[in-house]
Amino acid sequence: MDNWSALFDGQTRYVLDINDSTVKADVLRFRGREALSEPFRWDIEFTSLHANIPPEQVLMKYASLRMRGGKNVHGMVTRLEWLSTSRDQSHYRLTLSSRLTLLGYTRQCAVFQNLSVPEVVEQVLRKHGLEGPDFEFRLERTYPARELITQWRETDLQFIQRILSEVGIYWRTEMDDVRGLDTCILADSQLNYQFDVQLPYSEPSGLFDGAADSVWDVRTWHNIATGTVATRDYNYRTATMPMDATVSVRSDAVTTGAHYRYTAPYRDAGDxxxxxxxxxxxxxxxxxHHERELSRSARIHLFSNTGHLTPGQVLEPQGDVITALKEGVILTLVTFRGARDSRLHVSVWGVPYTERYCFRPAEIPRPLIPGTLPARIESREKNDIYPHLDEQGRYRVRLDFDRDATDPGYGYLWLRMAKPTAGESSGWHMPLTDGTEVAIAYSNGDIDLPYIACALHDSEHPDHVTRDNHTRNVLRTPANNKLRMEDRRGEEHIKLATEYGKSQLNSGHMVDSQGQRRGTGAELRTDEHGVIRAGKGLFVSADAQPKAQGEALDRDAALKEIDRLNQQLQQLEIAAEKAQALKADVDSQIQMFAQRLKPLNEALLMTAP
Structure with missing residues (x-):
């Protein structure tokens, strides 16, 4: 008699309760999907005497699907669909989802600094109202704080799925029947699988099998797996340190080949x-990554009739089983199908259990930013007239998309700036001050590898070369230290100037501040003291050297003039002898010319034609 009651209790086999709602639902049929590292989803068709259910009576309501076999599914209604209405009742379909599904309705761009992956995930979950009992980290590893984690045009659900997949943390769902809510369990090792799940391996034998729970009809798939994974990265903070690692996890899989992954990225090579x-x-x-590859080397599929199976369990089929089932099966995907007039049908997917490595969720690639994003240089003091740099010459910036409030100078990590040239204590660096607009680029498009590509003018910081002075090439600092090169034909000039003492070196077609001609040639001027020092000698000449041709120290014209003067001195000597003057004075003048003026050693020589 019990066998028959197990088969023909159709109206009470499944019950759907919707909290805080007047809707009374009679389950007609359903399909459910539960997987590791995915929110569960149950599509439930039901009938009701309500001919027109208002969406607000169902959507965003907590609900529970209860099965006579003991399985309970607690979640939130995220979708309602009206299918038909007859004289007696209406036919609907709703979707019962994990509360984590609601994270998929928030999409944003955000920056997280100096937090570990678990800390970021916890922060996101708490932002959505999930508290301590709603999620639990069961981690065997300690995860370091990252300098930067970026969320870029992702939903909060996509974001936490991605960063968890990067470090191999999987998550599964447990049902809290006391609170009537789902709980998310996050783990990173085999120790947090659910063990001791045993079912007989036997095909159902018809109507009189007693509805006994079992598994049957096993199918397996085996693939060749990559044998070795090698990684390499570059860290400019330790530019010469090797960043290579090669790993081959021991397994029973058939392996070949090697997978080389460049820019993983990471900060240390590790052991x-x-x-x-x-x-x-x-x-x-x-x-x-190698554990991911090995997890894909074998897949197992089974059918069952028990609702207690769920992802994250290690199923141990009992009886005469194939080798792939001997150590157990880690359930990764379980689907359910049932109706008021039929039993529960369960389809199970998994991988062979092993102590050598753990299940890892599929790696979700980071979003790419192929171009640049606008940002502004940020100092700890607003409108600081001096650049805010660290010991490596890096800058702090404020990204335009970042809406979070932070203290000035702490909105983003320290960034390097690309420059025209760089070397050991050499290169080109004109420091940027607070408020300067910059374009942030990303190495290989990676959202967590930013650098300053260039600086730009904007409406608040207009360009100093425009259509009004388009023939000029100007290098100017905030304090108005300036190198100006004029390219207007016939008026070419170069000006090197500083505001202190109005010290200037002008050459070519010289103009005043209004652009009016004030002379030609060359000018060295200052309102302060002037010094010209030349340890090996100084030669100042007004002799022409057309088109800058010839040696810079060409003194032929000057020497010829001095020779002429010496000849005059000798003639004066003769006259002086007649006048009985001292010959020694004249000899000393000639000797000084031979020893000092002619080779231009430690002397000042000024000549003019």
Missing amino acids: DTSPEPETESGAFYARI
Whole structure:
């Protein structure tokens, strides 16, 4: 008699309760999907005496689907669909989802600094109203704080799924029947699987099998897997340090080949000989990726009739089973199908259990930013007249898309700036001050690898070269130190100037501040003291050297003039002898010319034609 009651209790086999709603639902049929690292979803068709259910009576309401076999599904109604209405009742379909599904309705761009992946995930979950009992981290590793984690045009759900997949953290759902809510469990090792799930491996034998729980009809798929994973990255903070790691996880899979991954990215290479390398090192990421590859090397499918199966369990089929089932199966995907007039049908997907490596969710690639984003240089003091730099010459910026309030000078990490040239204590660097607009580029498009590509003028910081002075090439600092080169034909000039003492070096066609001609040639001027010092001698000449041809120290004209003067001195000597003057004075003048003036050593020589 019990066998028959198990088969023909159609109206009470499944019950749907919607909290805080007047809707009374009679379950007609349903399909459910539960997977590791995914929110669950149950599409439930039901009938009701309500001919026109207002959406607000159902949507965003907590609800529970209860099965006579003992399985309960607690979630939130995220979708309502009217299908038909007859004289007696109306036919609807709703979707019962994990509360994490609601994170998919928030899409944004955000910046997280100096937080670990679990800390960022917790912050996002709490922002959506999830508290301590709603999620639990069961982590065997300690995760380091990252300098930067960027959310770029992703929903909050996509974002946490991506960053969790990067470090190999999977999550599953448990049902809290006391609170009537779902709980998210986040884990990173085999220790947090659910063990001791045993079912007989036997095909149902018809109507009189007692509705006994079992699994049957196993199918397996085996693939070749990559044998080795090698990683390499570059860290400008430790530019010469090797950043290579190579890992091959021991397994029973048939393997071949190697997978080389450049720019994982990571900060340290780690110890690739250790089975437990430092978290988020190169060896860690190589191992995580190889574990993903090995997890895909074998797949198992089973059918069952029990509703207690759920992702994250290690199912141990009992009886005469194939080798792939001997150690158990990690359930990764479970689908359910049932109706008021039929039993529950369960389809199970999984991978063979092993102690050598853990299930890892598929890696979700980071969004790419192929171009640049606007930002502004930021100092700790508003309108600071001096640049705010660190010991490496890096800048702080404020990204235009970032809406979070932060203290001045702390809105983003320290960034390098690309320059025309760079070398050891050499290069080109004109420091940028607070408020300067810059374009932020991303290495290989990676949202977490930014740098300053260039600086730009804008409405608040207009360009100093416009259509009004388009023939000029100007390099000018905020304090008006200036190098100006005029290219207007026939008026070419160069001006090197500083405001202090109005010290200037002008050459060519000289103009005043109004652009009016004030002379030609060259001018060295200052309102302060002037000094010209030349340890090996100074030669000042007014002798022409057309078109700047000839040697810079060409003194032929000057020497010829001095020779002529010496000849005059000798003639004066003869006259002086007759006048009985001292010959020694004249000899000393000639000797000075021979020893000092002619080779231009430690002397000042000024000549003019």
